[in-house]
Amino acid sequence: MKVGLFIPCYINAIYPEVGRASCELLRRVGCEVDYPLDQTCCGQPMANAGFERDARAMAERMNALFDKYDYVVGPSASCVVFVREGYPHLLKDYREHACVDARIWEICEFLHDVVKPARLDARFPHKVSLHNSCHGVRRMDLSSPSELHVPYHSKLRDLLAMVDGIEVAEPERRDECCGFGGMFSAEEGAVSVAMGRAKVSRHMATGAEYITGADSSCLMHMQGVIDHDKLPIKTIHIVEILNSSL
Incomplete structure (x- = not known):
């Protein structure tokens, strides 16, 4: 293709x-x-x-x-x-x-x-906390929105399951917004930062070394919080994990 x-x-x-x-x-x-x-x-x-x-x-x-x-x-x-x-x-x-x-x-x-690959030949021996971005969840069905009360699914989690050595966790309120929201983060900076701090704290509560997801914009927003507050966690885009070599 x-x-x-x-x-x-x-x-x-x-x-x-x-x-x-x-x-x-x-x-x-x-x-x-x-x-x-x-x-x-x-x-x-x-x-x-x-x-x-x-x-x-x-x-x-x-x-x-x-x-x-x-x-x-x-x-x-x-x-x-x-x-x-x-x-x-x-x-x-x-x-x-x-x-x-x-x-x-x-x-x-x-x-x-x-x-639909049968395998990815990838290895990432770390614990990651999976971030569900708003567009991915509610406009693209990358995972099921919690407010619909339907059986849970996650395409990101399915792909990460093919990675050798990884441990995947998800935070409390797994599909709550991180506060980026494009123009929202510029127009409502204080609210955006408060939401970002709350989201990062929930990811950290999982004990993960990394926060991963499919949107660099969300990861960038949370990394800003991490860097500013000097927190012991990092962000990484999911494709970097899926492409990590054995």
Whole structure:
């Protein structure tokens, strides 16, 4: 399968190791991966701030750039959700079969639902606390929302179960927001930080060495709390664990 790798702008700028791990992991499970060098922001920050005209230009560019791929895969639930749900409203003369939103996947759901690897040949001998990001849980079904009172499932946990040596825990209130929320963290800084501290403390209560999840934005927010308060825990994106070599 031919995959166009979509790396969100903040990952490209701040967490390039997540982009590299995503590319390597997809190739390890048998995908033909291409990384279009001309890609830019998907347009989510502009759209969230109310600048739809600017967001539309980004959407048109991304739609054209990724047109030739069978699948478009990215390591960010929030960006992928924006493309899926936002592009049909932003793009002119929208036709579903011709648009990238019909072919875009978050990397963990792509591995879990499309590739379905029997094994990953990965090793990570550490205890991790699994972070469920809001977009991944409630807009992408990466795990089941607690408020629905349905049987619990987690695609992230299923993938981590293939990693040798790992111990996976989940915090109390496992799908409660960490406080990042994109524009929310800028507009409501004090509330955002308080939520982040509460979330990190619950992850630490599991006894984990690392907090892991599928959204670098959430991990970045919590790492800011960790660094500021000098806490004995670290964050790591799930693709870095899944790509860790035996």
